[in-house]
Amino acid sequence: MTRPLLGITILEIDGPHTPLCIRLATSLAAKIAADLGARVLKLEPPGGDMVRTTPPLLPADGRSALFQFLNTSKRSITLPTDRRAALDALLAGRIDAALYEEGDVVAAALLAERNVARVEIAGWPESMPQPHPPLSGFTVLALGGLLDMVGEAHREPLRLGGHQGSYPAGLAAFTALMAQLAAKNVPPARVSLVEALLWVNWKAAAGAHADGKAPTRDGTRSEFQVVPCADGHIALVYGVTQFDAVAALIADPRLNDPRFATRPERRRLITEIYDVLKPWCATRTRAEIYKAAQARGIPFGAIVTPFELISDPQMVDRGFIVDMDGLKMPRLPVLWNGTGFAPSPLIEEAGR
Amino acid sequence: MKPLSGIRVLDFGLLTAGANTSAMLADLGADVVKIESGAYMDPFRTVGQRDTAPGWWNRSPQFHFTNRNKRGVALNLKHAEGRRLILELAKGCDVVVENFRRGVLERFGLDYAALKAVNPRIVLASISSQGDTGPNRLHASYGSTLDATGGMAALTGYADDGLPRISGMDVNYPDQVVSLLASGLVIAAVMNARRTGEGALLDISQREIASFMIGEEIVAAGADPKRRAPPRQGNAQDGIASQRCYRCTDGRWVAVTLRDANDEMTSKRVTAQMNLAEWCAARGASDATAELNAAGLAAAVVRDGMDLIRERNLAGDTLAWLPDGGLVKGMPYRFAGVPLVVERRAPDLGEHTNETLRELLGLDDDALAKLAALGVTSAEPERI
Structure with a gap:
């Protein structure tokens, strides 16, 4: 299978003063294009991309696992202090599109001058009055309303694991990049971390608009909860019409209580329901519970660690995690006519 | 210039992951024809039910959020004539988006082989919980299931109680990120099909996307025995003071x-x-x-x-306010000088059936009346 973006050349222009949270989005977008076969030149600022030293670090050689993940299948060039001249020289060649970052005035000017198809990755929405306060991936989650949705009602709001303040913007930037390539003279695109996150969290806005009241985190008052089981944890997730199926699975007569007949009442009495569900889960393993639930079409989910994914039968069968130079590396989450695109290690070219 | 003008999408997308992939293509200029029927509606019409008066299925806020800028056609796939018309429509389409349960498309004779036989350039974006293959291909999930089975929940939670946490039913995070990637993959496949004359089957696993969103943690856990059983650490983060x-x-x-x-x-x-x-x-x-x-x-x-709905500068283009005060999804990016315009509100069930079949297949009044009499184009929900 020939990779679909073969023959396309894309610049990832890493700015000299870009905050980490923006860089993670830029590099993710470019990585996806690179794994799809585009020739991606990653232009690092003098001194290199700060992600090279950002945790998690690999115990053997101290390299950053984050950097390895975000920069597969690219070629990297570290630009000299005079970025303008080096960048100008690169732009004289055939470049189909470029990703660049807010605040990189050199790249912005040169790309505009040459009218290169381009996507800018920024922190705040353009509509937000200046000056824009500093951002972190964590404050992006706060601004997009996602922090408010996770955790216990009366406790500190919780972030999701990983870099979810950045990655939705990275995916959006990839799609905007594809739109740039799809036709001639597409206007330049701009993606902001805050907008991408808010867009992902649309149900909070939809709920607030429909009900005049924001949905919010309700942790152990929620219908979906994570509970301990014999060998770990299980997420009890099911459809609003599936309570009877759940009751049949657990087969405890207390769940047939007529007080649990309607959803509003079940929500009110959720603690009593979980008092029945928890002991049942506690004596069974994740695999037993998951299997029994799936057999009834109930979408409970076993809590699986990133390490366990490496040997997960479904992941193994689909070849989702591949060996890349001794590292366990996820491939792009798509099979293209049945083929997965294995990522390859970053190639370091000499500086220019 | 709309990047996808001239591209036509046959949309079987349901709920967020599927329907929103097509909505993003529509925002970029594609002509998206959403196929439902009285026999099977997008579940968002029911999930978001606000009242019981006739036509309630056209008033769900969730449905309106994810289906604006599309036309709506009712064609019953359980009817042979409905299936025949789908294949006729597929001849003139560039893309089909679907996220049915695995096996449904095959059962209707509309799988990739059948679509490819009538249109070799077609791109089928097949979005599913676990992917089209593998021992768990038939397993069901909601977004929050994938928080758990994709690895993110193991990295989410308070440090003191150590309980893993999921994003929950009002977020279902893994569902929300699918379309951000899937729509870009579809565009790449369409460009490739234009160049080579050959379409593609994109087998997109939502669980794999959920795991991809914590990719660096998989790399780290694979290399560092100390990271095999990650503790929950609240809002703290490695490398951050x-x-x-x-x-x-x-x-x-x-x-x-x-x-x-x-x-x-x-x-x-x-x-x-x-x-x-x-x-x-x-x-x-x-x-x-x-x-x-x-x-x-x-x-x-x-x-x-x-x-989020009050601070319009903060929301930027991600929410779109309609002239009647309604609110729907906007776009996760903006193109210079091109304001977000919601050209069509989400379609009523079957709202554009006749005009679309006339325009795209050249059907006349007699043919349309016959289809209606057979119930192929019925837009009355058969059951709730």
Whole structure:
């Protein structure tokens, strides 16, 4: 299978003063294009991309696992202090599109001058009055309303694991990049971390608009909860019409209580329901519970660690995690006519 | 110039993951024809039911959020004539998007082989929980299931109780990110099909996307035995000196990231050596945030859904307000000089059936009347 973006050349222009949270989005977008076969030149600022030293670090050689993940299948060039001249020289060649970052005035000017198809990755929405306060991936989650949705009602709001303040913007930037390539003279695109996150969290806005009241985190008052089981944890997730199926699975007569007949009442009495569900889960393993639930079409989910994914039968069968130079590396989450695109290690070219 | 003008999409997308992939293509200029029927509606029409008066299935807010800028056609796939018309429509389409249960498309004779036989250039985006292959291909999931089975929940939770956490039913995070990637993959496949004359089957696993969103943790866990059983660490993050939320006098929370020792010193200067928790507890959230920001620190008031609809500068183009006060999804990016325009509100069930079949297949009044009489184009829900 020939990779679909073969023959396309894309610049990832890493700015000299870009905050980490923006860089993670830029590099993710470019990585996806690179794994799809585009020739991606990653232009690092003098001194290199700060992600090279950002945790998690690999115990053997101290390299950053984050950097390895975000920069597969690219070629990297570290630009000299005079970025303008080096960048100008690169732009004289055939470049189909470029990703660049807010605040990189050199790249912005040169790309505009040459009218290169381009996507800018920024922190705040353009509509937000200046000056824009500093951002972190964590404050992006706060601004997009996602922090408010996770955790216990009366406790500190919780972030999701990983870099979810950045990655939705990275995916959006990839799609905007594809739109740039799809036709001639597409206007330049701009993606902001805050907008991408808010867009992902649309149900909070939809709920607030429909009900005049924001949905919010309700942790152990929620219908979906994570509970301990014999060998770990299980997420009890099911459809609003599936309570009877759940009751049949657990087969405890207390769940047939007529007080649990309607959803509003079940929500009110959720603690009593979980008092029945928890002991049942506690004596069974994740695999037993998951299997029994799936057999009834109930979408409970076993809590699986990133390490366990490496040997997960479904992941193994689909070849989702591949060996890349001794590292366990996820491939792009798509099979293209049945083929997965294995990522390859970053190639370091000499500086220019 | 709309990047996807001239591209036509046959949309079987349901709920968020599927329907929103097509909606993103529509926003970029594609002509998206959403196929439902009285026998099988997008479940978002039911999930978001607000009343029981006739036509309730056209009033779900969730459905309106994810299906604007599409036309709506009712064609019953359980009817042979419905299936024949789908294949006729596929001849003139570039893309088909579907996220049915695995096996449904095959059962209707509309799988990739059948579509490819009538149109070799067609791109089929097949979005499913686990992917088209593998021992778990038939397993069901909701977004929050994939928080668990994709690996993110194991990295989410308070440090003290150690309980893994999921994003929950009002977020279902893994469902929301699918379309951001899937729509880009579809565009790449369409460009390739134009160049080579050959379409593609894109087998997109939502669980794989959920795991991809924590890709670096898989790399790290594979190389470092110490990371095999990750502890929950609240809002703290490796490599960040201090990161958490503080409650202010007004009861609101402020999220603060202190990246390193420099940020910690700056924070001490702002708070006159008080710890941040006490300092925040003595002032309002907006004041605290403004002072921390002025000193160059990353701090933000934790927004909730009401804030998101109130603060229109913050929402940017991600929410689109309709002239009648309605609210629907906007776009996650903007193109210079091209304001977001919602050209069509989400279609009523079967709203554009006749005009679409006339335009795309050249059917006349007699043919349309016959289809209606057979029930092929019925737009009355058969059951709730």
